Amino acid sequence: MYDDKELERIRTGKENWEKTTLGKALSRFPERKPVFTSISGMPVERLYTPLDTADLDYEKDLGYPGQYPFTRGVQPTMYRGRFWTMRQYAGFGNARESNARYRYLLEQGQTGLSVAFDLPTQAGYDSDHPLSMGEVGKVGVAIDSLDDMKILFDGIPLDKVTTSMTINAPATVLLAMYLAIAEEQGVSFDKVGGTVQNDILKEIICRGQYIFPPKPSMRLTVDLIDYCFKNVPRWNTISISGYHIREAGSTAAQEMAFTIANGIAYVKACVDRGLAVDSFAPRLSFFFNAFTNVLEEVAKFRAGRRVWARILKERFGASNPRSMMMRYHVQTGGVTLTAQQPLNNIVRVALQAYAAALGGCQSLHTNSFDEALCLPTQEAVTVALRTQQIVAEESGATDTIDPLAGSYFVEAMTDKIEAEIEEYIQKIDAMGGTLAAIEQGYIQKEIQDSAYRFQKEIESGERVYVGINKYTMEEPEPTNLLKVDMKVGEIEAAKLKKLRAERDQTRWKAALDKLREVSLSDENVMPAVIDAVKARATIGEICDVWRDVFGEYRPKEFV
Amino acid sequence: MTEDRKIKIIVAKPGLDGHDRGAKLLARIFAEAGMEVVYTGLRQTPEMIVETALQEDADVVGLSSLSGVHMYFFPRVVELLREKGLDDVLVVGGGIIPKEDIPELKKAGVAEIFGPGTPTAEIVAFIKNNVRTRD
Known part of the structure; x- marks a missing residue:
């Protein structure tokens, strides 16, 4: 974004600054650490100038x-x-x-x-x-x-x-x-x-x-x-x-x-x-x-x-x-x-x-x-x-x-x-x-x-995290935490039982059969999935059809 | 603990929680600290974890949970270990676990709970100081 002449002027200016003002300051007050990096570990220089963006178009x-x-x-x-x-x-x-x-x-x-x-x-x-x-x-x-x-x-x-x-x-x-x-x-x-x-x-x-x-x-x-x-x-x-x-x-x-x-x-x-x-x-x-x-x-x-x-x-x-x-x-x-x-x-x-x-x-x-x-x-x-x-x-x-x-x-x-x-x-x-x-x-x-x-x-301690490795203090126990009722599981299970008993069994079975057939073919599954959820098939039942047709993923662990 | 046998630790993720950064990191730290580590991977039931502990003749079981299911899973693992006669296996846990739950977990037989921000050296030291001794 600068022409060569301008960049040359900046280069010279920066070198002068490093030798004089900066040099003097560093000899009296060294910096906090030898190398500065971002939280990702990317090196961060002392000063950026047009020289660092010279290639930018x-x-x-x-x-x-x-x-x-x-x-x-x-x-x-x-x-x-x-x-x-x-x-x-x-x-x-x-x-x-x-x-x-x-x-x-x-x-x-x-x-x-x-x-x-x-x-x-x-x-x-x-x-x-x-x-x-x-x-x-x-x-x-x-x-x-x-x-x-x-x-x-x-x-x-x-x-x-x-x-x-x-x-x-x-x-x-x-x-x-x-x-x-x-x-x-x-x-x-x-x-x-x-x-x-x-x-x-x-x-x-x-x-x-x-x-x-x-x-x-x-x-x-x-x-x-x-x-x-x-x-x-x-x-x-x-x-x-x-x-x-x-x-x-x-x-x-x-x-x-x-x-x-x-x-x-x-x-x-x-x-x-x-x-x-x-x-x-x-x-x-x-x-x-x-x-x-x-x-x-x-x-x-x-x-x-x-x-x-x-x-x-x-x-x-x-x-x-x-x-x-x-x-x-x-x-x-x-x-x-x-x-x-x-x-x-x-x-x-x-x-x-x-x-x-x-x-x-x-x-x-x-x-x-x-x-x-x-x-x-x-x-x-x-x-x-x-x-x-x-x-x-x-x-x-x-x-x-x-x-x-x-x-x-x-x-x-x-x-x-x-x-x-x-x-x-x-x-x-x-x-x-x-x-x-x-x-x-x-x-x-x-x-x-x-x-x-x-x-x-x-x-x-190379990287400071406030409250973790610096500026730590004794604290009272936290209060006012949100807790989810452990009973949710039981209530949902009871609801499922009722749903399975009351839904239209013929329609439900036909929808899941259709889903299986489509899943085995190259056809898009979406219409069959929409029909299945409308027929009150549950998420577990739909995924079970696919577990059966597609198999389940078991990852290799890399530690 | 004799010098020639390393501490054997199972690092396990009970339930459906997929947050395994902490578990994998600790698996590496434990190995560096000279322990023999078995990482179970995700989606472990208490039965699967205890089976692994039995098969591997583990000294320690480390449980990690960030999805709020520790009150169900951690005591259940201890209970099953006892049923299998593995009473001297040290059980420790970590993750997002409210402090107010800790007394109950300890009462159930979990030796210690390590919350977010715990220095890993502290966890290693606790295990080394509390693991069972063998002849």
């Missing part, structure tokens, strides 16, 4: 908001038009309790819903399955059948609210239930908007909520994408997630790199199915983490947008700009929260939300300060929502687009992260793609090594 590398390569953001006006969607992930106990929390959040100014399901639902088991013991309603809401889903969305108009559902292996089943409810509310499918996570690869890599082997899992993923493209055009068919990769211990660059590598695998699977890239790619969305190191996060988001746009354009030949946009949800970093001095977490979340805003997210979940202790209480959830409202309304970060662009440091960091992402993608390509890299344990090992390195830094 403004038009080509940065461009303009809403235009390729989208480094500066995916929308032309960004938050000057409207703020990101404020979407708090919530759900616990039974459908009735969660419905009350959703209505509360909507009354408080939240603009979209985000459903947390309990682990049995995510793993495709009914509430009365032996593996569900102790888990029902714990980390999210328990959904067994369409009847539960009806209660969950009672009084919530599906044409006015968009809903994000964190559901992966059984994503088709929950989407089918959601569509069945829309139909009952008289809302046509083209007016229904929302997201299913539907990202099985990161479940296998690090989140653990898989059911079926990778190949049939990918088939279900593509079935859903294909069905929505044709029938539910406003639905985000997948949320390709780096969030959990980061939570599992990866660095910022690894989070972006492995997520993009997974994204490539999904695009490829759809293209292999015969779908045109510009038909489905505009509905792909992403989900990332935000840690407390604001500038590194901003650089990560900017680099990610640029790399994804290039890949869609150059590798997959997309021509619709919407296909090239990396649109994403952000959740602040759960793993950054401390059980010690929990109120400090409010500050961490505020910085992370600020990073998400400066980085250009499309929707945001801010964590509650008590989440290292328990599921969030209503008070903590309210503070979390207010935190992002303060970032949006008071911080000024939303008044101009991509405000950190042109910072020598942020641009240099963006380039560095971009280079690291590309290096990883080349490596994974050379291994034969993400599935092969997972199979070899490569991605899992890279993440675990980073987690290990971080832990060692904390324990040696």
Whole structure:
């Protein structure tokens, strides 16, 4: 961005500064440590100048908001038009309790819903399955059948609210239930908007909520994408997630790199199915983490947008700009929260939300300060929502687009992260793609090594974590923690018993038989799944058909 | 504990919880501390964990849970170990576990609970100081 003469002048100026002013200062006051690194371990220099961004080509590398390569953001006006969607992930106990929390959040100014399901639902088991013991309603809401889903969305108009559902292996089943409810509310499918996570690869890599082997899992993923493209055009068919990769211990660059590598695998699977890239790619969305190191996060988001746009354009030949946009949800970093001095977490979340805003997210979940202790209480959830409202309304970060662009440091960091992402993608390509890299344990090992390195830094005191290895103090026992009633499991089991006795047995059996037949063929499973949930087949019964047809996934453990 | 036999520890993830960062990290730390480690992977029932402990002749069972099911799973593992006559196997746990649950877990026979932010050296030291002694 500078001509050679100008750069030469700066180089000389910097050298002079190093010899004189800086040199004198360093001889009297040495710096705090010999090497500075970001939380991801990326080296950070003392000072960045135009010399560090000399190779930047403004038009080509940065461009303009809403235009390729989208480094500066995916929308032309960004938050000057409207703020990101404020979407708090919530759900616990039974459908009735969660419905009350959703209505509360909507009354408080939240603009979209985000459903947390309990682990049995995510793993495709009914509430009365032996593996569900102790888990029902714990980390999210328990959904067994369409009847539960009806209660969950009672009084919530599906044409006015968009809903994000964190559901992966059984994503088709929950989407089918959601569509069945829309139909009952008289809302046509083209007016229904929302997201299913539907990202099985990161479940296998690090989140653990898989059911079926990778190949049939990918088939279900593509079935859903294909069905929505044709029938539910406003639905985000997948949320390709780096969030959990980061939570599992990866660095910022690894989070972006492995997520993009997974994204490539999904695009490829759809293209292999015969779908045109510009038909489905505009509905792909992403989900990332935000840690407390604001500038590194901003650089990560900017680099990610640029790399994804290039890949869609150059590798997959997309021509619709919407296909090239990396649109994403952000959740602040759960793993950054401390059980010690929990109120400090409010500050961490505020910085992370600020990073998400400066980085250009499309929707945001801010964590509650008590989440290292328990599921969030209503008070903590309210503070979390207010935190992002303060970032949006008071911080000024939303008044101009991509405000950190042109910072020598942020641009240099963006380039560095971009280079690291590309290096990883080349490596994974050379291994034969993400599935092969997972199979070899490569991605899992890279993440675990980073987690290990971080832990060692904390324990040696090399990296300071407030309240953990510095500024610690004696604290009273925390009070006012949310507890889920252990009885939820029994109540759900009783409900299931009643449902199984009262449903139309002929219709139920015919629907499951049809599902089996379709699953054995190449036909899209979605219509059969919709019929099955309407016939009151439970999530466990539907997944049992697939466990039988597809088999179950048993991962190799890489420790 | 004789010098030639390493402490053998089962690191287990009971239930459907998929958060295994802590479990995998500790598996590595325990191995570095000279222990012999068996990591079970995810989705273990109490029966499966106890079976592994029996098969492996384990000295220690370490349970990790972040999904709020510790009050069901941890006491059940201790109970089953006792049924199999493995009363001297040390059971420890960690994860997101409210402090108010700890007295009940200890009463049920869990030797110690390590919450988020515990230095790993502390966990290693506790195990070394409390593991059964063998002839």
